[in-house]
Amino acid sequence: MKLTGAAGAAYCAKPDPAAAGLLLYGQDAMRVSLRRQEAIAALIGPEGEAEMRLARLSGGDVRKEPALLMDAMKAQGFFPGARVVFVEEATDTIAPAVTEAFRDWRPGDAQIVVTAGGLTTKSALVKLFESHPTARCLGIYDDPPSREEIESTLGKSGLRDIAPEAMTDLLSLAKELDPGDFRQTVEKIALYKWGDGTPLTPADVIAMAPATVDAEVDDVVEAVAEGRGAAVGQLMRRLEGQGVQPVTLCIFAMRHFRTLHALVVDPRGPASFRLRGPRKDRAMRQAESWGARRLEDALALLVETDLTLRSASRAPAMALMERALIRLAMMRR
Numbered sequence: 001m002k003l004t005g006a007a008g009a010a011y012c013a014k015p016d017p018a019a020a021g022l023l024l025y026g027q028d029a030m031r032v033s034l035r036r037q038e039a040i041a042a043l044i045g046p047e048g049e050a051e052m053r054l055a056r057l058s059g060g061d062v063r064k065e066p067a068l069l070m071d072a073m074k075a076q077g078f079f080p081g082a083r084v085v086f087v088e089e090a091t092d093t094i095a096p097a098v099t100e101a102f103r104d105w106r107p108g109d110a111q112i113v114v115t116a117g118g119l120t121t122k123s124a125l126v127k128l129f130e131s132h133p134t135a136r137c138l139g140i141y142d143d144p145p146s147r148e149e150i151e152s153t154l155g156k157s158g159l160r161d162i163a164p165e166a167m168t169d170l171l172s173l174a175k176e177l178d179p180g181d182f183r184q185t186v187e188k189i190a191l192y193k194w195g196d197g198t199p200l201t202p203a204d205v206i207a208m209a210p211a212t213v214d215a216e217v218d219d220v221v222e223a224v225a226e227g228r229g230a231a232v233g234q235l236m237r238r239l240e241g242q243g244v245q246p247v248t249l250c251i252f253a254m255r256h257f258r259t260l261h262a263l264v265v266d267p268r269g270p271a272s273f274r275l276r277g278p279r280k281d282r283a284m285r286q287a288e289s290w291g292a293r294r295l296e297d298a299l300a301l302l303v304e305t306d307l308t309l310r311s312a313s314r315a316p317a318m319a320l321m322e323r324a325l326i327r328l329a330m331m332r333r
Helices: 005-013 029-044 059-064 067-074 092-104 124-131 147-156 164-176 179-192 202-208 213-225 229-241 246-265 277-309 317-332
Strands: 021-025 054-058 084-090 111-116 136-139
Touching: 005 029, 005 136, 005 147, 021 029, 021 124, 029 084, 029 111, 029 179, 054 059, 054 067, 059 067, 059 084, 059 092, 067 084, 067 092, 084 092, 092 111, 092 124, 111 124, 124 136, 147 164, 147 179, 164 179, 164 202, 179 202, 202 277, 213 229, 213 246, 213 277, 213 317, 229 317, 246 277, 246 317, 277 317
Parallel strands: 021 111, 021 136, 054 084, 084 111
Antiparallel strands: none
């Protein structure tokens, strides 16, 4: 049976204990691994591996010795409960061994969970699991998690009271982070809110979001917009050490100052709707303190700096960018 989208996510959260097997495949190994962990944990419980109710095999071993899969599927352990045979890094070369195992599979035998890389619809494994009456097949793609998946992940961590604005921020964060980092962020948010009965807010999400190079570039731009020229040098050294290019800094600065100018010209315009929570309040304060005229002067300076950076000038690019940012911070005063 073929599973897709939300149905696949729901099945991994609560798989059929009477099924013969489950195939999970996709190009992103982390996404496949997370789904596999979820499905196996749901089948055998938190103590399943400690009670030796989980057998691990590699696709290469099964290909070389097909009987390993049958032996693991039929083996009986000392502890009662459901059992799983997990075959990782599988390819179509193990399809004959899985076919034979399915032929002899009976209720009470271990369920066969197989993970593979990018398979096509013509794959022998895909066809085998899709055509089997009780086995399931799920292709996992690089789409960001849906609202339902995020709510489910938060619910498992004990978070169910989520402000709508915080959910919007989480959806945006899910698009930027890889699945493993996003799950760690959710776990960190749950720990941060432990024992706190108030709803999850955008400020909570921002506080727990992982720091990235983009976030550190934003720190420089925010320091400039708030007139904190003394902080610019130290922040610039850190970014330079990370390999951030002066042109990148200039682009970020122009984007931020264009947003501030748009807020001054039309406080209720599109720029206002793109900002939420503390970020919006901070940007509004900056825009009001600069005023339209000085923001236009700031943008003119940034455009001039950008043209110089992209020209054949022999001036040290990072020093040129740092000087421009310090001048901007002085203009704010």
